[in-house]
């Protein structure tokens with residue numbers, strides 16, 4: 001499912017995840033403790049219990065502005081109703097922090113915060129060329145779709161996985177956090193966040209379904225487990241808009257005459 005920062009009826013949620021410590025004067029290479037508290041703006045002093053979803057109450061995704069670094073963490077709960085996690089940033093610059101959680105009685109939501117990290121050499125600009133395959137831990141992943149992805153339409157993302165040339169199937173995938181895999185996609189332009197849980201079918205161990213909200217270059221990370229080991233594979237996906245796709249289709253057709 002896609003997580004949106006909205007209530008059940010589309011109105012904004014009164015709940016927001018606040019960073020209450022660790023957000024300032026962050027330097028590279030130094031351990032930083034980030035402390036969060038979910039706050040209900042209608043009752044700012046009250047504690048906000050979170051529901052466990054996918055085996056954790058709070059999923060924290062941290063990426064840099066270039067979308068070249070990625071971390072999926074699970075902050076720990078303390079007795080004061082705070083959530084904390086220790087992180088070390090290796091490169092300076094702006095970081096985007098996505099807090100993915102569900103307050104009891106509310107829809108799941110994702111809040112976006114930012115951090116500034118200082119010290120050291122700026123990271124290289126991110127990749128903009130489409131990259132539909134990835135290698136990680138001796139595994140080769142390939143998106144088995146050749147058509148361009150288009151915003152606003154149901155997109156199928158079948159992923160073939162091979163190891164030493166041999167295809168993996170659904171039985172080779174261990175569940176990870178209560179799902180076949182976790183797929184996180186973030187748009188380069190607006191930093192839109194999508195978090196989906198793929199299925200397996202008889203042909204592909206991982207098959208995602210989503211609707212890209214708009215045309216953009218999306219970075220996509222697939223996290224999955226085989227033989228008890230967690231893997232993270234990253235992709236770059238170009239998502240066009242439907243009108244441009246029609247024009248491309250015509251141009252392509254002409255080549256055949």
Ligand SMILES: [Cu+2]
Pocket residue numbers: 054179181182183195196197
């Ligand atoms: Cu997930």
